[in-house]
Amino acid sequence: MTTETLIPLAYLVAAVTFILGLKGLSSPTTAVLGNRIAAAGMLIAVIATFFAHDVEPGSLPIILAGIAVGGIAGFAGARVVKMTAMPQMVALFNGAGGGAAALVALLEFARQQLFSDELELGPTLATLLALVIGSVSFSGSAIAFGKLQGIVTPRAFRYPGQQVVTGLLVAATVALAVVLLAAGFTGAIAADPLVIVAATAALALVFGVALVMPIGGADMPVVISLLNAYTGLAVAMAGFTLGNQLLIVAGTLVGASGTILTRLMSKAMNRSLANVLFGAFGAATSAGAVATAGDDGRSIRSIGAEDAAILLGYAQNVIVVPGYGMAVAQAQHNVRELADVLEAKGITVKYAIHPVAGRMPGHMNVLLAEANVPYDRLFDMEQINPEFPRTDVALVIGANDVTNPAARSNPGSPIYGMPILDVDKAQNVIVIKRSMKPGFAGIDNDLYLDPKTAMLFGDAKEAVGKVVAELKRAA
Ligand code: NAP
DSSP: OOOOHHHHHHHHHHHHHHHHHHHHSHHHHHHHHHHHHHHHHHHHHHHHHHHHHHHOOHHHHHHHHHHHHHHHHHHHHHHHHHHGGGHHHHHHHHHHHHHHHHHHHHHHHHHHHHOSSSOOOHHHHHHHHHHHHHHHHHHHHHHHHHHHHHOOEEEEEEEETHHHHHHHHHHHHHHHHHHHHHHHHHHOOOOOOHHHHHHHHHHHHHHHHHHTTTTTGGGGHHHHHHHHHHHHHHHHHHHHHHTTTTHHHHHHHHHHHHHHHHHHHHTTTTTTTTHHHHOOOOGSSSOOOOOOOOOTTTOOOOOOOOHHHHHHHHHHHHEEEOOOOHHHHTTTHHHHHHHHHHHHHTTEEEEEEEETSSSSSSSSHHHHTTOOOOOOOEEEEEEEEEGGGGEEEEEEEEOOGGGOOOHHHOOOTTTTTTOOOGGGGGEEEEEESSOOOTTTOOOOOGGSSSTTEEEESSSSHHHHHHHHHHHHHHH
C-alpha cells in the first residue's frame, strides 16, 4: 500500500472513531471509553497528517515543540482543573480551536497572495468564513472564560444603543468581506488585500466580544456550546481551504453536536436561543430579599440535622435531587455517604437528574460519578417524575430553579413552561441550602412555603455531613 491510499484510510478510521467517541459520550457508562476511542483516533489523524504533507525538515522542530507545549498544557489542565471549573476549561479549548482556524485562514491568505495574482471564489469564501467565524469564536470564548473565571464582570453588560453597535459591527464585517472578494476578482481596489483581511479579522474579533459581553455569566455554558458549534464550522471551512477531508468531517461533527447541545440546553430551560443571547435573564442578581413568609401568610419551616435524620431514617424510599449548590459545596462524597447509610438501613435511594441542574450539561452526572454513585441509581427527569408521589422524602441538595413549581403553575413566572422535577408531589421534602436567596433565575421558590417542606439551612457539605453523623449516632 502506498501513502496515497494509506492516508485516506487513516483519516476514515479517525472519522469513524470520532463518531464512536460522540456516541460513547451520550451515556455516563460509556463516556470514558468514548473519550479514549476519539483520542486514539486523533492520534492516528495527527500521525497521518505528517505523512500527508511534505514537511520541511526545518519545520519539524517547531511542529514537535508545538505538539509538546499543547500536549503538556492539555495534560496538566486535565489533572489540575477542578470539576466546577470545567466550563472555563471548555471555553479556553474552544477559543483555541476557533483561533487556530482563523490563523490557518490568515496564513492561507498570505500564501495565496504570494503565489497567485487572483483569488478564486470557492476557496476564498471558505477561507474568509474560517477567518471570520474562527475570530468570533476566539474572542467570544475568551470573554466567556473571563466571565466564568471572574476576570470579566459576570453581569450582563448593557449600554444604550448596544444592539445597533453590534448590528453595525456585523454589517461592517460583511461589507469588508464583500470588498475583499470583489478585489480578488476585479483587482479594482487600491488597498492591499492583506490589510482588508486583517481588518475583517479585527472586526470579527470585536464582534465576538460585543456578542458575549451583554450575556450574564450563568448563561455562559449555553454560549460556549454555541461558540463550540461556530468553532466546528470554522474548522470545517479551514478543511476546505487546506483540502483536508478529516478537518471537514471533524469540524462538521463539532458544529452539528454543538448545535444540538445548544438546542437541548435552551429547550430544557424553556428559553429560545434568542432569549439567551439577547434577553437579560442571566443578569438577574441573586442578592434578592430574604423572604421568611409568603404573601398569603404561609411560613418557612426550618429544621435541624437531627430532625432531618429522623425523617430520613423513617422513610422507605428517598429521592435525592442535586443541584448547583451541591457542586459549589463539593458535597457529592458526603451525599454518597448519606446514601450508603440509608441503604444500610434498607431504604431505597434514587437520584433525580434534571437536564440543566448545575451550570453545565451533565454537571450532576459527572460529580456523582466522581463520588462512585452507581449509574443505575441516576434517573432522568422523565423517568423519575412519576415516582415522586409515592416517595417518602425528596431530599433537595443545593437545587432551586429545577424544583420550582411556578414553572408548572404560574404563567407569569419567567421559568413558566420549563420542565421541572416534581419534588412538591413527594410526601415530605427536605431542602438543604444556605439561605432563602434565589437561584440562577433570580426568583422565589414556592416549594419552600409548602407545609410539607422542611428547610435545613447550611452549606450542603456541612449539612449533609451532620445528617450522616446523626443517622450513625442513632444506629
Ligand atoms: P439554582 O437554581 O441556581 O440554585 C442553586 C441553589 O444552590 C441556590 O439557590 C443556592 O441557595 C444553593 N447553594 C449555593 N451554594 C450552596 C452551598 N455551598 N451549599 C448549599 N446550597 C448552596 O441551581 P439548579 O437548581 O441546579 O438549577 C440550575 C439553573 O442554572 C437553572 O435555572 C438552569 O436553567 C441554569 N443553567 C443551567 C445550565 C446547565 O447546562 N446545567 C446552563 C445555564 C443555566 P443559597 O444561596 O441559599 O445557598
